[in-house]
Amino acid sequence: MSKSGFGQMYRRLSSKLLDLVVTPHVLGEVPTEPVSATTETEAKTERQKVVCYVLQNHSRSNALVVDGETRRLNLKPALDPLVIGTHEEKASVLFLQHNDENNLLNPPPHAFPPRLIKLIEVLQANPELDIELVPVTVLWGRSPDKEDSWFKLLFSDTWATPSTVKQLVNIGLHGRQSYLEFHEPQSLRDLVEYAQKHYPNLSPATYIVSTLNDYLDRQREVVLGPDLSDRRNVMQSVLKSRDVQEAIRRESIRGKISMLEAERRAIGYVNEIVSDYSHSAVRFADLALTRLWTQLYDGVEVHNFSTVRELAKDYEIVYTPCHRSHIDYLLLSYVIYKRGLMVPYIAAGDNLNLPFVGQLLRGGGAFFIRRSFRGNGLYTSVFKEYLYSILSRNTPLEYFIEGGRSRTGRLLPPKTGMLAMTVHSHLRGRAKPIVFVPTYIGYERLMEGSTYVGEMQGKPKEAESIFGILKTLRKIERIFGKVHVNFGEPVFLDDLLKQHNAENVYIEKNDDPVPPAVSEAVNSSANAILENINRAVVINPVSLLSIILLATPKHTLDEEICIKQLEAYRNLASNFPYDQRTEVTPLSGKEIIAYGLKLKLIKRVQHALGDIIAIEDNQAVLLTYFRNNILHAFVLPSLIASLVEHNGKISRADLSNVIYTLYPFLKAELFLKWKSSELKEQIEQYADALVQSNLIQQDDEGNLISSAPNTEEHNQLVVLATPVKQSLERYYMTLALITQRGSGNISAKQVEELSHLLGQRLSVLYEFNSPEFFDKALFQSFIKVLTQQNYIRTNDQGQIEFDDNFRQMAAGAQLVLDEVTLQMLQHITTFTDEELKEALEAMASQQAKRRLKRKKA
Numbered sequence: 001m002s003k004s005g006f007g008q009m010y011r012r013l014s015s016k017l018l019d020l021v022v023t024p025h026v027l028g029e030v031p032t033e034p035v036s037a038t039t040e041t042e043a044k045t046e047r048q049k050v051v052c053y054v055l056q057n058h059s060r061s062n063a064l065v066v067d068g069e070t071r072r073l074n075l076k077p078a079l080d081p082l083v084i085g086t087h088e089e090k091a092s093v094l095f096l097q098h099n100d101e102n103n104l105l106n107p108p109p110h111a112f113p114p115r116l117i118k119l120i121e122v123l124q125a126n127p128e129l130d131i132e133l134v135p136v137t138v139l140w141g142r143s144p145d146k147e148d149s150w151f152k153l154l155f156s157d158t159w160a161t162p163s164t165v166k167q168l169v170n171i172g173l174h175g176r177q178s179y180l181e182f183h184e185p186q187s188l189r190d191l192v193e194y195a196q197k198h199y200p201n202l203s204p205a206t207y208i209v210s211t212l213n214d215y216l217d218r219q220r221e222v223v224l225g226p227d228l229s230d231r232r233n234v235m236q237s238v239l240k241s242r243d244v245q246e247a248i249r250r251e252s253i254r255g256k257i258s259m260l261e262a263e264r265r266a267i268g269y270v271n272e273i274v275s276d277y278s279h280s281a282v283r284f285a286d287l288a289l290t291r292l293w294t295q296l297y298d299g300v301e302v303h304n305f306s307t308v309r310e311l312a313k314d315y316e317i318v319y320t321p322c323h324r325s326h327i328d329y330l331l332l333s334y335v336i337y338k339r340g341l342m343v344p345y346i347a348a349g350d351n352l353n354l355p356f357v358g359q360l361l362r363g364g365g366a367f368f369i370r371r372s373f374r375g376n377g378l379y380t381s382v383f384k385e386y387l388y389s390i391l392s393r394n395t396p397l398e399y400f401i402e403g404g405r406s407r408t409g410r411l412l413p414p415k416t417g418m419l420a421m422t423v424h425s426h427l428r429g430r431a432k433p434i435v436f437v438p439t440y441i442g443y444e445r446l447m448e449g450s451t452y453v454g455e456m457q458g459k460p461k462e463a464e465s466i467f468g469i470l471k472t473l474r475k476i477e478r479i480f481g482k483v484h485v486n487f488g489e490p491v492f493l494d495d496l497l498k499q500h501n502a503e504n505v506y507i508e509k510n511d512d513p514v515p516p517a518v519s520e521a522v523n524s525s526a527n528a529i530l531e532n533i534n535r536a537v538v539i540n541p542v543s544l545l546s547i548i549l550l551a552t553p554k555h556t557l558d559e560e561i562c563i564k565q566l567e568a569y570r571n572l573a574s575n576f577p578y579d580q581r582t583e584v585t586p587l588s589g590k591e592i593i594a595y596g597l598k599l600k601l602i603k604r605v606q607h608a609l610g611d612i613i614a615i616e617d618n619q620a621v622l623l624t625y626f627r628n629n630i631l632h633a634f635v636l637p638s639l640i641a642s643l644v645e646h647n648g649k650i651s652r653a654d655l656s657n658v659i660y661t662l663y664p665f666l667k668a669e670l671f672l673k674w675k676s677s678e679l680k681e682q683i684e685q686y687a688d689a690l691v692q693s694n695l696i697q698q699d700d701e702g703n704l705i706s707s708a709p710n711t712e713e714h715n716q717l718v719v720l721a722t723p724v725k726q727s728l729e730r731y732y733m734t735l736a737l738i739t740q741r742g743s744g745n746i747s748a749k750q751v752e753e754l755s756h757l758l759g760q761r762l763s764v765l766y767e768f769n770s771p772e773f774f775d776k777a778l779f780q781s782f783i784k785v786l787t788q789q790n791y792i793r794t795n796d797q798g799q800i801e802f803d804d805n806f807r808q809m810a811a812g813a814q815l816v817l818d819e820v821t822l823q824m825l826q827h828i829t830t831f832t833d834e835e836l837k838e839a840l841e842a843m844a845s846q847q848a849k850r851r852l853k854r855k856k857a
Contacts, residue, residue: 024065024138027181030073031134050084051076051092051185052119054135056216058095062138066093069180085129087122089115094133096209096216112205120204123189131188135212137219139179183219186212235270238385239263243510247381254377262378269382272353273367275345281363282343289334293483302335303486303583304536308437311490312341316394316432318422319344320529321439322411323400325448326352327483328441332398333364335485345390347399347418369418377511384510388425394432397422401529405448408775409628411533411671414526423522424514426493427507436525438488438532442629444481444542444599446622481542481599488536488581491528496521530671534632535579541592544569544585545602546627547634549615551722556614559604561712563589565719568693569634576689578633579673627723632670635724637686639666642721642728644696645706645714646818652702656683658815665731666724668785669778695720726773728816729825733758734782735810736829738792744799748783751800755779758828 055062067078082089094115123129195207252262293300321332333343348366373379403415426434497503502517548565549555566589573584596602601619605612643655674682690696695717697705707713734755759774786792791806
């Protein structure tokens with residue numbers, strides 16, 4: 001059998017198979033016979049005309065569908081040979097595009113349709129001939145807005161050219177809901193002559209392909225809406241930008257590789273980074289997440305969204321939520337979408353770029369970023385250019401200022417990389433003013449809870465995988481409660497630039513360094529964002545139960561006392577809210593206990609003398625996470641209660657002096673909102689509140705006095721005083737360690753490592769195993785503030801030096817901690833030089849093993 005005969009048999013067989021599953025609906029008018037597109041053509045000498053159908057993208061299945069419909073409608077069959085004069089083509093179909101994402105910069109010579117080139121040559125050689133081009137649109141599936149099936153939504157037609165697999169799925173899913181439209185014919189000769197007259201420096205094929213592409217795009221836009229696909233519209237502009245082209249040249253020189261190879265690397269980075277926004281994917285996520293929230297949680301409570309709606313009119317919005325769970329990505333986009341605003345483009349770690357999952361996230365607006373790309377100039381340039389393109393189009397943006405998920409429930413120190421690049425892009429070309437929207441996300445149960453506990457206790461971090469996600473999804477039926485989303489006080493970038501005298505800075509290229517004033521504005525923005533996230537805290541039932549029950553020796557309380565303690569905390573938070581955006585649960589103490597029982601976080605132990613409320617087995621460590629979510633809102637009254645209870649009697653002046661000394665460390669650790677100048681008023685306010693509630697007394701001289709021991713008020717005071725003690729113990733453990741080693745005998749890095757090690761030991765020996773007690777980030781923060789407050793300094797050898805000012809502060813521990821705790825801290829931080837050496841070597845060996853394990857993974 002000849003090759004052409006085999007091709008005809010293949011087409012007939014394929015057509016018959018398609019006919020079994022595909023029944024296209026023809027839209028608009030059907031052409032009946034070849035007609036000229038213009039009256040000018042009619043005035044010319046009568047020409048021999050043939051029909052050629054034009055499809056935008058190369059697709060055999062689309063061509064077969066058009067062929068079937070042309071035969072059914074008694075039109076010129078699309079897959080019959082096209083004969084014009086003495087020239088013959090295999091089919092009467094012309095494909096405009098042969099997309100090749102690996103050759104975006106230097107498309108091959110056949111980027112223009114070879115059939116079009118041949119037909120133009122035939123017309124130029126034969127003035128009596130003409131070809132009528134009939135543009136055809138083929139769509140698979142209904143509009144995403146009208147589709148109700150989750151699975152079909154993923155495969156409904158979008159602007160992106162489908163892969164072979166997706167096209168096969170399209171045929172199976174949407175065969176009975178495919179649409180075909182024949183558009184107005186256009187004379188190829190007229191198009192060629194127009195191009196030669198008006199664009200003499202271009203080949204006619206360039207003009208014709210561009211014109212027909214634009215025409216078919218407009219027809220698709222009527223059905224699909226505007227083309228929002230980053231991959232179609234942004235990739236080429238990023239790669240062809242001046243700065244990326246310069247980076248490609250530098251990469252070629254630096255790496256001693258060809259320009260073509262450097263371009264391929266850049267293309268690989270673009271493919272790795274860029275999102276693939278799809279309305280179909282967003283609608284799929286809407287349907288899926290609506291069901292997920294109703295089954296997984298008892299609802300999503302949203303507060304202060306009106307702020308965002310007002311800002312969206314005049315500002316480029318950058319959402320900066322806290323990061324507690326992988327669900328955060330989906331949750332915030334869902335909340336925004338359901339309230340009628342555009343879904344933001346989300347900076348996601350490349351660890352989430354997993355098979356299938358990564359594509360779904362891209363469809364929802366996610367773009368992927370490496371954890372670190374220092375030293376990779378080409379990747380940096382490509383990423384910055386892409387970020388600049390997003391901001392230039394006033395597209396809302398979202399990223400997590402902490403960098404990664406918090407394993408302890410506290411806010412992590414800010415990672416300013418994305419923030420700095422955002423400011424850098426803004427200074428290159430100001431489209432709209434930028435506003436950061438800090439967003440608090442609070443859960444009552446966590447999917448990753450057990451994983452977090454394991455990681456904080458020393459287990460290596462698990463790499464994300466499909467298997468890990470499926471393993472997490474198996475736990476869904478055990479997770480309940482509500483999710484709380486609270487939009488905080490916005491942070492206006494221009495205001496912070498002005499504060500640092502950087503409002504007139506202009507940056508020309510994406511690799512230009514920023515002046516120090518801009519760097520200072522970036523750091524100020526980061527701290528303001530985190531402080532405003534904490535301002536928007538939601539004090540929910542689970543966090544209240546956690547902060548109270550974890551403050552008791554055995555994590556148990558008489559039920560009546562527990563109810564009173566819950567009411568006391570709730571009243572304090574309601575009457576003296578941490579911030580005007582802070583939300584407090586409306587449930588009473590009794591209702592909060594019932595809620596905790598429902599979530600199986602606590603249990604009721606029945607007893608003849610009164611029921612006891614206790615934390616469920618194996619839940620104590622996990623509940624520290626929810627306690628830490630709200631710790632900052634109660635840390636100041638807790639510190640006041642702790643100082644009064646420990647000293648028995650203390651003057652307001654001494655109370656204020658101790659708090660002023662400790663406040664910089666607590667502010668850095670918990671991102672507290674008050675400036676030092678505002679602290680005195682807050683101290684007085686909380687002290688008066690505790691006096692009014694009879695938890696403490698006040699004598700005629702204004703001294704604050706602890707309640708009598710073994711009274712109900714004293715027991716409540718002890719519970720209130722406990723949450724801050726862990727931070728104080730950690731501080732004074734580190735101070736004791738530095739003091740014991742002596743000035744100039746230990747480095748800051750060694751102090752961090754040893755404090756982490758001692759914290760682990762202390763947590764196991766003297767308290768329940770509380771992971772955040774030995775969080776390295778907290779020790780790093782403490783040492784940083786010690787340096788900023790001039791208590792310590794680092795010499796040329798990297799060793800910590802200190803003077804009497806430091807010793808006096810360390811000696812002040814007796815005003816804060818009891819004698820037993822001080823002796824315990826003194827004991828655990830005392831060891832010989834040999835023991836110190838062995839401990840450091842053991843830690844170094846353990847870290848090396850972990851790095852090797854991560855590298856192998």
